[in-house]
Amino acid sequence: QSALTQPRSVSGSPGQSVAISCIGTSSDIGTYDYVSWYQQHPGKAPKLIIHDVSKRPSGVPDRFSGSKSGNTASLTVSGLQADDEADYYCCSYAGNFPYAFGTGTKVTV
Amino acid sequence: QVQLQESGPGLVKPSETLSLTCDVSGDSMNKYYWSWIRQSPRKGLEWIAYIFHSGKTNYNPSLKSRVTISLDTSKSRFSLKLNSVTAADTAVYYCAGDFDGAGALVSWGQGTLVTVPS
Numbered sequence: 001q002s003a004l005t006q007p008r009s010v011s012g013s014p015g016q017s018v019a020i021s022c023i024g025t026s027s028d029i030g031t032y033d034y035v036s037w038y039q040q041h042p043g044k045a046p047k048l049i050i051h052d053v054s055k056r057p058s059g060v061p062d063r064f065s066g067s068k069s070g071n072t073a074s075l076t077v078s079g080l081q082a083d084d085e086a087d088y089y090c091c092s093y094a095g096n097f098p099y100a101f102g103t104g105t106k107v108t109v
Numbered sequence: 110q111v112q113l114q115e116s117g118p119g120l121v122k123p124s125e126t127l128s129l130t131c132d133v134s135g136d137s138m139n140k141y142y143w144s145w146i147r148q149s150p151r152k153g154l155e156w157i158a159y160i161f162h163s164g165k166t167n168y169n170p171s172l173k174s175r176v177t178i179s180l181d182t183s184k185s186r187f188s189l190k191l192n193s194v195t196a197a198d199t200a201v202y203y204c205a206g207d208f209d210g211a212g213a214l215v216s217w218g219q220g221t222l223v224t225v226p227s
Contacts, residue, residue: 001170003153034212045203045220046154051213089154093212098167099144099156 001094004028004102011108012080020105022073022090028100030071034093037066037075041086050075077107085109111136113204113218121198121225127191131204131218138162138182141206144214145178145189149200160187161210196227 005023012018022029029035035053038046048057050066053073063078073092077084090102117129131143144159158168158178168176177190191198201222205214 032212036213038214045217046214047217048213048215051211051215057215091154091214096167097156097169098142098159098207098210098212099146099214101154101156104153 001028001097001100004090004092004100006088006090006102006105008103009106009108012077014080014082014109016080017076017078018080018107020075020077020088020090020107022075022092022102024071024073024092024094024100026071028071028092028094029068029073031095032093033068035066035068035073036091037064037073038089038091039084039086040089046089080109082109111141111206111216113206113216115202115204115218115221117202117221117223119222119224121194121223123195123225123227124193127189127194127198127223127225129189129202129204129221129223131187131189133185133187133206138180138185138187141208141216142210143178143180143187144205144207146203146205146214147198147200148203148220151197152200155200157189157191159207194225196225199223199225 037050040046054066094100139162145157180187201220204218206216
């Protein structure tokens with residue numbers, strides 16, 4: 001199972017929006033609606049912010065939204081805040097391989 | 110929300126076996142699929158294996174020949190053994206839980222750095 005492809009970095013000013021793409025294949029994102037996104041601050045564990053393509057766990061601000069089209073998933077962060085500066089990883093179910101992670105994207109605010 | 114805490118040696122010699130334990134608290138172990146995941150600059154986040162309370166296991170094919178995952182519900186913990194380690198196994202190792210196998214890792218431990226010297 002190959003890693004899902006994400007841009008290495010994206011940046012935006014406070015208040016702006018950024019979108020992060022996650023490119024997979026018909027064996028993972030293209031077939032299953034089990035796409036999740038994780039936020040990771042330096043030295044910390046990843047934190048789930050989106051699951052099942054577009055659902056937010058309790059406590060995650062609605063500034064974070066997810067979507068999917070074909071073999072590509074996307075995470076949008078609206079109203080950028082300083083604390084949103086972190087690494088973001090997508091993850092998809094891929095049949096018998098339950099957690100195929102993306103390459104990671106560094107968001108700079 | 111379930112809480113997870115990894116423990117184990119931070120330094121493992123080449124060719125030896127890496128052994129880690131994850132202590133679970135705050136919820137029943139029977140509700141979750143329990144995974145080990147590692148993170149290194151070279152390979153990013155890499156899923157290693159999971160186990161369910163029924164005994165069902167699943168392993169990353171690239172590591173399957175060297176990995177064993179086990180569960181002890183009486184002690185609320187699960188464990189990882191990775192044998193024949195090399196410097197390429199140096200990483201931060203996380204334990205994590207997926208509620209009901211829904212495909213999302215809802216809880217993570219803080220991670221533990223394991224170094225295998227070259």
